[in-house]
Amino acid sequence: xxxxxxxxxxxxxxxxxxxxxxxxxxxxxxxxxxxxxxxxxxxxxxxxxxxxxxxxxxxxxxxxxxxxxxxxxxxxxxxxxxxxxxxxxxxxxxxxxxxxxxxxxxxxxxxxxxxxxxxxxxxxxxxxxxxxxxxxxxxxxxxxx
Amino acid sequence: xxxxxxxxxxxxxxxxxxxxxxxxxxxxxxxxxxxxxxxxxxxxxxxxxxxxxxxxxxxxxxxxxxxxxxxxxxxxxxxxxxxxxxxxxxxxxxxxxxxxxxxxxxxxxxxxxxxxxxxxxxxxxxxxxxxxxxxxxxxxxxxxxxxxxxxxxxxxxxxxxxxxxxxxxxxxxxxxxxxxxxxxxxxxxxxxxxxxxxxxxxxxxxxxxxxxxxxxxxxxxxxxxxxxx
Numbered sequence: 572x573x574x575x576x577x578x579x580x581x582x583x584x585x586x587x588x589x590x591x592x593x594x595x596x597x598x599x600x601x602x603x604x605x606x607x608x609x610x611x612x613x614x615x616x617x618x619x620x621x622x623x624x625x626x627x628x629x630x631x632x633x634x635x636x637x638x639x640x641x642x643x644x645x646x647x648x649x650x651x652x653x654x655x656x657x658x659x660x661x662x663x664x665x666x667x668x669x670x671x672x673x674x675x676x677x678x679x680x681x682x683x684x685x686x687x688x689x690x691x692x693x694x695x696x697x698x699x700x701x702x703x704x705x706x707x708x709x710x711x712x713x714x715x716x
Numbered sequence: 717x718x719x720x721x722x723x724x725x726x727x728x729x730x731x732x733x734x735x736x737x738x739x740x741x742x743x744x745x746x747x748x749x750x751x752x753x754x755x756x757x758x759x760x761x762x763x764x765x766x767x768x769x770x771x772x773x774x775x776x777x778x779x780x781x782x783x784x785x786x787x788x789x790x791x792x793x794x795x796x797x798x799x800x801x802x803x804x805x806x807x808x809x810x811x812x813x814x815x816x817x818x819x820x821x822x823x824x825x826x827x828x829x830x831x832x833x834x835x836x837x838x839x840x841x842x843x844x845x846x847x848x849x850x851x852x853x854x855x856x857x858x859x860x861x862x863x864x865x866x867x868x869x870x871x872x873x874x875x876x877x878x879x880x881x882x883x884x885x886x887x888x889x890x891x892x893x894x895x896x897x898x899x900x901x902x903x904x905x906x907x908x909x910x911x912x913x914x915x916x917x918x919x920x921x922x923x924x925x926x927x928x929x930x931x932x933x934x935x936x937x938x939x940x941x942x943x944x945x
Contacts, residue, residue, distance in 0.1 A: 659866060659892040659893040660891075660892065660893030660894055660895070662750070662754075683746035683747075684743050684744060684745060684746025684747040684748075684750075685743045685744075685747070686743065686744045686747045686748075686861050686868060686870075687861035687862050687863040687868060687869070688862070688863025688864075688868075688892075689747060689863055689868045689892050691746050691747050691750060707750070709892060709893060709895075711863055711866060711868075711892040711893070712863070713863070713864075714862070714863065
């Protein structure tokens with residue numbers, strides 16, 4: 572991965588157990604980002620979701636879009652990063668497909684707007700060109716150093 | 717009556733309205749549109765609120781509770797106090813203001829083309845849960861934005877000089893997650909502040925039509941006015 576993309580990905584505050592962006596493919600700071608998530612078969616959640624028929628939970632796809640949107644927004648060179656950025660809301664989410672262990676999920680996130688400590692992100696997840704998620708998420712954080 | 721009308725506007729928490737006119741930075745637009753989108757999906761709602769008035773003449777704030785009902789496109793009922801001491805009912809082009817303790821009612825026609833503060837305040841009333849961007853245009857400009865404890869706070873200034881004579885500043889608080897209305901605060905020209913904090917909004921539930929009835933008990937004194945307050 573491009574070193575600058577590695578640095579941007581490293582800004583994700585989540586621990587390894589809760590990261591759903593494996594690779595950053597492109598980044599337009601403050602505007603948009605593209606990435607991938609490749610869930611491995613060893614992940615704990617596959618044992619329960621679902622036994623014998625593992626699929627990536629839809630809510631984790633939404634979380635992946637939120638994480639990618641957070642990377643794009645926090646990379647904005649003209650605005651100081653928000654502190655304690657958190658997922659605050661989900662709107663217009665539609666899950667139309669499922670991903671299985673080992674598959675590569677393509678993620679896209681665009682910063683639709685921001686106002687104070689509120690960021691609105693639109694995003695999607697797809698596999699082999701087939702859309703499996705579209706959603707909007709709002710992220711909220713604290714301004715100032 | 718303008719004072720009573722001002723109180724009515726405050727109780728409704730109105731003013732939820734900014735417009736995508738001049739001076740609104742582009743990054744704001746998507747969020748404001750999402751807020752409008754959330755509002756326009758509300759055909760009916762009811763909510764309880766707590767109103768706190770900080771008046772210049774009083775050392776302690778006055779705290780009251782109230783309830784509000786709305787049914788699109790133009791019916792609302794607002795009650796302040798329990799039991800209600802002030803009630804306002806709007807249905808179509810008629811606004812009825814009731815004072816149950818005094819057994820008095822005042823009816824106003826909102827038709828025609830009201831001007832001045834009345835027009836601006838009615839605009840605020842309609843703006844509490846905006847139905848379209850056009851309703852908003854030109855009403856307010858955003859003078860400040862901040863986020864705290866999951867709430868997006870917008871500081872607004874009415875564009876109309878007449879509205880500013882009554883209320884130079886309006887603060888609106890939106891839930892950062894849902895963009896639903898959490899509070900409004902009107903700062904009046906004399907420095908008084910009227911803050912309304914809303915409880916959970918119950919949306920699209922049936923509302924008994926009698927709540928919007930304009931009938932007045934014949935034993936009450938009714939004053940009819942052919943123009944807005």
